[in-house]
Amino acid sequence: MTTIVDFGDINSKEVAEALKIITNDFIVSSSEVDICRADKVIFPGAGSAKDVMKKIHLLNLFSVLRIIIDKPMLGIGLGMQIMCEYTSEGNLSCLGIFPGSIIGLENSNQSKTHEGFDKVKIIKDCPLFVDIPNESEFYFKHSYFLPVNEFTVATSKGGDREFTSAIQKNLSFGVQFHPEKSGEAGLKLLENFIKL
Template identity: 35%
Template sequence: MIGIVNYGAGNIFSLTAALERLNLQYGMVNTESDLEKYSHIIIPGVGHAGAAMEKLKHTGLIKAIKALKKPVLGICVGMQLITEHSEEGDAALLDIVPVKTKKFDKSLNIKIPHMGWNDVQHKNNSLFEGVEVNAQFYFVHSYFIEYNPTFDIASANYGLKFSAAVQKDNFYGVQFHPEKSGKAGEQILKNFSNLS
């Protein structure tokens, strides 16, 4: 059963709708003791990473989240939160995956935010099992996770190559929105629910 960290920084509705379509049971994590009720944890997030980190601090969940040994998935800003630092608000983050979240540079002649469908090249990883090699996923973000081959499990290009998904131990992050990415996104959520 999936626990969604409810810290006031995620559009939880589209995520819960996707989980319902997949018949995946879920509940909300509001307190530290709630984390024990679930086998899998999702950290959602939209908006500003610095502000999201402040909200997460107010829940008192940070230490408990960092200590988790069960599968954890950060989505969009939730993925950025598991990195060490964001240029957005010059914020220190959870520092679970030692990479940085950076701002897209206007000099790359790209529209910011990066919004819409983009090809994703993934590595052989259980999170992407059954997903086509150049599957398209839906993105909405102005900040990106720097590409680091040690932790990168999928990359995308938008003016430059960036990490579309990362993994360190039991912590996973995806920059795209699987809940808005059709069949490929649903496959990611299903795969996540099957991780042990």
């Protein structure tokens, strides 16, 4: 069973709708018990890092989300950013599952928001991208990003800046794009995660 962590935002519902096309073996829940019982965990996210971190603490999920890294976990969008060590959005310490700090797009010469479909360049083998052609397009909407680091498995470009569009450390995965809004390629990526 897969648990989609529910923060009460629309992104959890959108991921659930996409997952329905692939499997019925999932639930949407903010329960510590449901997260611990799950075989896999999807950690979606939209909105502000401050709000999501606040909800994580209010729901007593901070330790749970750090401890469950022995099972496959997929962070989506802001969910991936929260899985990193730190974000400059609100100057917050995050879950620390992935190394690196999230920085704002305004630190570069590009627009403050990267939105729309863009190519994802696969630079390392990763089970998420099995049977997905290199440089397939996925949907992005973000104002902050993770610079490329040793765990980056795919990159994308926004303006003049190359950033991490997918990351893997052991059984933990993160994608900056939104597979639930990315058509067939996005569904295939979610299916690959479910099949791990």
